Amino acid sequence: MDSLSFVGFFLVIFLSFLCSSQGYKFYVGGKEGWVLEPSESYSHWAERNRFQVNDTIVFKYKKGSDSVLVVHKDDYFKCNKTKPIHNIKDGHSKLKFTRSGPFYFISGQDDHCEKGQKVLVVVISPNHHKGHKSPSPVTQTPSSSPVTAPTSSGSVSPAPAPAKSDAVDVSSSVLVWVFSLIMATVFL
Template structure:
């Protein structure tokens, strides 16, 4: 047993059902979610206007001659009895042509149930894109030197003389760590 809660929506807010509302009626409707059993409340001056429930075609042509339902009491309430679109226009065709009209789409009734495992299709695995080919520079064997053989030792800092342009031989060996971390082991020698 489930309880459904219905809401009462005041069409046009504080403006009510008027020719020039502060917010376009359809923009207002788009901001709200309507369900079966919710109600619309149309507030207007009795005798000076009305609300007509019409077909889609009559909505777009502002045809007031053949409404599905006519509300005229000034405090009109309309309750949604089904899901789908509802089309409302002013009973005065000139007002409708000026924009006093409203489309409300009522959401479909959703029944809460869990899908059975046998009826849901299996989701195929998403293939991963192929890895791009890697091009590594050729690695030369380092010349024997007096450098420590421990790869975890920090690389020696070049002397001021080497920084200023003395001739030196640099051999590099690159090791890949993870995906994008590169460590360079530099062996320095001189001619």
């Protein structure tokens, strides 16, 4: 019976680790998506959410009518669309954050950035109190090519907690957690 208890305990620990490494999925602009005149500014939307490494950001828009450009800081503030780091045009763009720091997104449509269709997302480090790790790229979800993001300099300050309506758990972490509790009850 001791070996079953050990296996159950190990399984609970392993599944708990899996749950803690999952990220959240954030839909830019909430239900409205990536549009020219959202009811809430993208700046305000980004400020009220807390983005962390392993989170995914989703831009929803009508394919062919807009795009998302990942740009450098200066190009973000100048709305310069001439030299983006990455241009995404599929209408349902998913990007996973694999490093902390700022990420700059603007609309690729003429004059949309100048009219406010842009968002600055600051991703905090999982160990932001211990120092800054060297940056690694942000990547699109599977079946997409990697996106190289601008490197950050300086420290990253935490943002407010995510709004429940915009953040969705990426995996079925709750089910895994419940399963691990059941297994712990059975084996312990």
